[in-house]
Amino acid sequence: MFSVALRRDWEDIVKDEEKLLPLEPFWDGSAAAQAGVTDHEVALRFISFAMERDLYYDFAVAFVQKEIKKNGGSIQLFREESTLVTLLSTHWFKKDGTQYLAELILPMVRDIPDECLETSPSRAEKGANVKRNLKVLLQLEEKLIQGILNSGDLFPVAFRTIMQRIDGELSKKYEMGTTIVAGLLFLRLINPAIIFPDNYGLVSASEITSNQRRSLVLIAKILQSMATGTVSDDPSVAPARSYVRSKQPSWNHFFSRLITGSDMAHDDHEAFHLTVDELIAYSNMDLPPQDMIESQRDLLSAVFLLEKEMTQWKMYRNDMGSFRYSIQKL
Numbered sequence: 001m002f003s004v005a006l007r008r009d010w011e012d013i014v015k016d017e018e019k020l021l022p023l024e025p026f027w028d029g030s031a032a033a034q035a036g037v038t039d040h041e042v043a044l045r046f047i048s049f050a051m052e053r054d055l056y057y058d059f060a061v062a063f064v065q066k067e068i069k070k071n072g073g074s075i076q077l078f079r080e081e082s083t084l085v086t087l088l089s090t091h092w093f094k095k096d097g098t099q100y101l102a103e104l105i106l107p108m109v110r111d112i113p114d115e116c117l118e119t120s121p122s123r124a125e126k127g128a129n130v131k132r133n134l135k136v137l138l139q140l141e142e143k144l145i146q147g148i149l150n151s152g153d154l155f156p157v158a159f160r161t162i163m164q165r166i167d168g169e170l171s172k173k174y175e176m177g178t179t180i181v182a183g184l185l186f187l188r189l190i191n192p193a194i195i196f197p198d199n200y201g202l203v204s205a206s207e208i209t210s211n212q213r214r215s216l217v218l219i220a221k222i223l224q225s226m227a228t229g230t231v232s233d234d235p236s237v238a239p240a241r242s243y244v245r246s247k248q249p250s251w252n253h254f255f256s257r258l259i260t261g262s263d264m265a266h267d268d269h270e271a272f273h274l275t276v277d278e279l280i281a282y283s284n285m286d287l288p289p290q291d292m293i294e295s296q297r298d299l300l301s302a303v304f305l306l307e308k309e310m311t312q313w314k315m316y317r318n319d320m321g322s323f324r325y326s327i328q329k330l
Contacts, residue, residue, distance in 0.1 A: 003037075006042065006046060007027055020059060023053065026050075043087050068169075068173055078183070099154075101190070102202055103147075108140055109203060116128065117133045123235065140215070141240070160258060186224055218236055221237045
């Protein structure tokens with residue numbers, strides 16, 4: 001039962017974090033003990049109770065510390081169901097994230113054709129044009145990616161604060177703390193709504209066919225690769241490897257700004273944009289010019305890292321813009 005796990009974890013955490021003691025009346029108020037109350041209802045009540053006392057973010061950070069001690073390696077973090085994951089998913093799907101998801105996902109979902117878009121020759125129908133399928137799939141992916149890159153001002157403020165606090169804690173131990181946070185956000189909070197938009201009230205079940213569902217799975221897999229900075233060996237995702245690589249710098253740049261809380265408006269994230277046709281030409285099916293893609297990625301990744309440092313030192317945006325412009329001229 002979630003309420004039991006929540007209280008057990010709180011009791012474990014409060015031994016080291018006495019500032020969380022004001023949360024104790026939550027249990028006495030029987031908010032978590034009423035018969036018939038669902039896990040999500042308990043989680044929502046706890047979130048509201050903790051927020052009223054300005055302790056919700058502190059609890060999340062304390063729980064991340066517990067997760068780090070428990071799992072050690074970054075790969076295992078947030079992969080299993082836990083109290084924190086339940087709280088975050090409830091907060092996202094029942095409180096702050098629903099409007100954002102609708103703005104982000106619905107435009108792409110409405111454009112998905114009712115046909116098989118398998119990109120792996122081993123899984124595609126006999127005689128299928130897998131290159132054409134890849135092109136259609138990447139066009140849909142591109143629409144979603146552009147929506148994400150332009151959504152900084154729509155991202156829920158309270159949830160951005162949570163991501164920032166979690167990132168700050170993870171970065172103390174892991175070099176790629178921000179990547180872990182991105183993986184958490186998409187694995188647990190965005191990709192489920194992409195694959196099952198009907199489960200989250202975005203569309204009705206009758207609006208999604210089996211072919212469209214499979215396309216949504218492929219789109220989510222590519223997006224997860226973008227979030228974690230790795231491309232799976234899954235044959236259904238491998239053909240999109242060059243696309244993921246070409247988008248990585250823009251993605252890193254966006255997510256760094258999201259986490260650091262810096263100004264998201266007028267973000268120049270398309271300096272090296274490749275069209276879908278160009279990406280198809282560079283796909284693994286056609287032996288991509290890896291040197292070109294790698295050098296482009298390395299260049300913009302360097303800009304991303306330096307801009308993150310500039311943001312942390314509160315340097316002015318026009319200074320960062322001038323620096324980025326000079327790099328792009330090289």
